[in-house]
Amino acid sequence: MAGAVEDAERRAEARPLATVERDALAQTPARDALAMLAPADRVKIIAEVKRASPSRGDLATIPDPARQARLYEEGGASAISVLTEGRKFKGSLADLEAVRAAVSLPVLRKDFLATPYQVLEARASGADLVLLIVAALDQKTLAELYALTTELGMTALVETHSADELDRAADLGAKLIGVNARNLSTFELDRDLFGSLVEKFPADAIKIAESAVLTPSDVAHYRSAGADVVLVGEALVTGDPVATLRAFLQETP
Numbered sequence: 001m002a003g004a005v006e007d008a009e010r011r012a013e014a015r016p017l018a019t020v021e022r023d024a025l026a027q028t029p030a031r032d033a034l035a036m037l038a039p040a041d042r043v044k045i046i047a048e049v050k051r052a053s054p055s056r057g058d059l060a061t062i063p064d065p066a067r068q069a070r071l072y073e074e075g076g077a078s079a080i081s082v083l084t085e086g087r088k089f090k091g092s093l094a095d096l097e098a099v100r101a102a103v104s105l106p107v108l109r110k111d112f113l114a115t116p117y118q119v120l121e122a123r124a125s126g127a128d129l130v131l132l133i134v135a136a137l138d139q140k141t142l143a144e145l146y147a148l149t150t151e152l153g154m155t156a157l158v159e160t161h162s163a164d165e166l167d168r169a170a171d172l173g174a175k176l177i178g179v180n181a182r183n184l185s186t187f188e189l190d191r192d193l194f195g196s197l198v199e200k201f202p203a204d205a206i207k208i209a210e211s212a213v214l215t216p217s218d219v220a221h222y223r224s225a226g227a228d229v230v231l232v233g234e235a236l237v238t239g240d241p242v243a244t245l246r247a248f249l250q251e252t253p
């Protein structure tokens, strides 16, 4: 988290806030992620471009993230997540820009966002959604970043990992809320966490189960617990993305 903010501060030396703000406002409008991810009679998938991670190390080189994203679109994904953090995840804003230009789906900037500069930077690079991690932000900062995201026409995916964090997401009025099965400090995975928290979601929020999907039965597990959407990374970058997505979508109502 600290590294992501330091990296953004370094970028801000070359591209000041006023410039990134101007570029954000000049972007084509954000795609409607809430419409794409709305609850339906089938599960939906956010497919992630993920080269590496702190818990798993290197996963895939992904020399052409635009191609990877096109395969996700072909396989039936409803949105694309792009990890833009460089140190541990080996991602970049250039990946996000390439993906946004290659597909017609909404694109999420998945990173450790903690400043308005990073939110503006996301929009300036074409992001339609940004990730806001409740555990990483005090409520005042979370509310400020949430408001800026909405002002820019984007959607915030508000990520939680506990009942208290779900309450904080609800206090914001968040419409897209995720429960990450991965504890971001210990990297432990708990596929049952989503189901144990599902009753805490506000009635009008889209329910997303994040992480730890490796097989169609993992998707079915989240779906039967009440997920509208699942977010998948590793399984799609280590296997055939189109076949994997189709299997996940076909075998789950």
Ligand SMILES: O=C(O)c1ccccc1NCC(=O)[C@H](O)[C@H](O)COP(=O)(O)O
Residues within 6 Å of the ligand: 048, 050, 053, 054, 055, 056, 180, 182, 184, 187, 210, 211, 212, 213, 231, 232, 233, 234, 235
């Ligand atoms: O993936 C990690 O190791 C990780 C560690 C610390 C913070 C975030 C991390 N991952 C970000 C994600 O939330 C996942 O990339 C995403 O939910 C997909 O997870 P998976 O399908 O298990 O690859």
